[in-house]
Amino acid sequence: MSGSPGHVDPHAEPHGAHGDDHAPHGSLRGYVTGFLLSVVLTAIPFWLVMNDVLGNATLTAIVIMAFAAVQIVVHMVYFLHMNGRSEGGWNMMGLIFTIVIVAIVLAGSLWVMFHLNSNMMPDIHRM
Amino acid sequence: MAKAKAQARAASVPAFYVTGDEHAHSGGSTMLGFWLYLMSDCLIFAVLFATYGVLGRNYAAGPSGADLFDLRLVAVNTAMLLFSSITYGFAMLAMDKGKQALMQRWLLITGLFGLAFLGIELYEFAHLIREGATPMRSAFLSSFFTLVGTHGLHVTFGLIWLTVLMTQVSKRGLIEANRRRLLCLSMFWHFLDVIWIGVFTFVYLMGVLK
Numbered sequence: 091m092s093g094s095p096g097h098v099d100p101h102a103e104p105h106g107a108h109g110d111d112h113a114p115h116g117s118l119r120g121y122v123t124g125f126l127l128s129v130v131l132t133a134i135p136f137w138l139v140m141n142d143v144l145g146n147a148t149l150t151a152i153v154i155m156a157f158a159a160v161q162i163v164v165h166m167v168y169f170l171h172m173n174g175r176s177e178g179g180w181n182m183m184g185l186i187f188t189i190v191i192v193a194i195v196l197a198g199s200l201w202v203m204f205h206l207n208s209n210m211m212p213d214i215h216r217m
Numbered sequence: 218m219a220k221a222k223a224q225a226r227a228a229s230v231p232a233f234y235v236t237g238d239e240h241a242h243s244g245g246s247t248m249l250g251f252w253l254y255l256m257s258d259c260l261i262f263a264v265l266f267a268t269y270g271v272l273g274r275n276y277a278a279g280p281s282g283a284d285l286f287d288l289r290l291v292a293v294n295t296a297m298l299l300f301s302s303i304t305y306g307f308a309m310l311a312m313d314k315g316k317q318a319l320m321q322r323w324l325l326i327t328g329l330f331g332l333a334f335l336g337i338e339l340y341e342f343a344h345l346i347r348e349g350a351t352p353m354r355s356a357f358l359s360s361f362f363t364l365v366g367t368h369g370l371h372v373t374f375g376l377i378w379l380t381v382l383m384t385q386v387s388k389r390g391l392i393e394a395n396r397r398r399l400l401c402l403s404m405f406w407h408f409l410d411v412i413w414i415g416v417f418t419f420v421y422l423m424g425v426l427k
Binding site for chain 2 (some may be wrong): 127147155191
């Protein structure tokens with residue numbers, strides 16, 4: 091993709107009005123809001139883990155995963171300007187499809203390999 | 218007779234391509250296409266995250282994340298990437314207002330933050346390898362270097378792309394084609410920050426949890 095900047099699209103200029111003028115570029119307010127939210131959502135998980143605030147690894151893991159999920163949404167909305175209307179809804183369709191595939195890949199791999207690991211463990215009682 | 222039959226068949230064959238003139242929409246669908254590329258990139262990272270999730274605890278009697286990771290360094294690195302995201306946002310706002318010089322300055326600052334991120338990451342990798350925690354040491358380290366290294370490679374190519382675009386803008390100005398490219402790079406850059414959220418959460422923070 092980084093190859094395209096080298097060549098100048100001859101059609102780009104005459105049709106300038108057709109370009110990306112409709113694309114939402116965000117506002118100063120949006121970027122600053124997103125940035126401040128991200129700082130808070132990043133700082134809290136680091137603080138929780140570095141100072142072992144909750145004192146329970148499982149609970150901490152669940153909490154920081156929740157923070158990550160919220161921060162990803164914040165980035166999507168404020169930095170990537172995701173909404174249901176951009177590109178006639180096709181951005182959102184692509185995103186939803188990708189989330190479904192990512193969930194299947196992650197959950198499926200972890201699930202299958204976890205069971206494989208426990209089933210392939212040498213049985214201590216028979217040894 | 219046979220000729221007429223062939224003609225009739227040709228007429229009934231459906232056309233699986235657009236016969237109309239698509240010329241007028243040149244560039245209009247680039248943002249959607251680039252978004253779909255980012256989604257496919259997302260799948261690459263999903264596979265690498267899944268690999269790390271499966272292999273991330275197989276230390277082969279070697280060092281674990283708790284032994285290796287320096288969270289203060291990771292926090293600084295995360296800050297670098299976050300700062301570069303907001304400065305790229307400011308560059309895009311300057312572009313909207315047509316302020317080319319201001320935009321170039323913000324892009325330069327973005328590039329410097331990106332370089333700082335890469336520098337810290339390379340320092341971390343060099344430190345790990347010096348301590349013997351190479352990708353060959355264990356499955357955990359193989360998957361760690363693959364996942365984090367792939368993200369770092371993306372940042373590297375983003376920086377090259379940024380440099381090329383800054384040169385393009387300084388030579389040709391804020392023409393429509395350059396605006397489109399800058400918007401694509403904007404999505405790419407913010408996307409890398411999104412991936413980094415997953416990396417610091419799943420790899421670094423959860424890696425040091427007992």
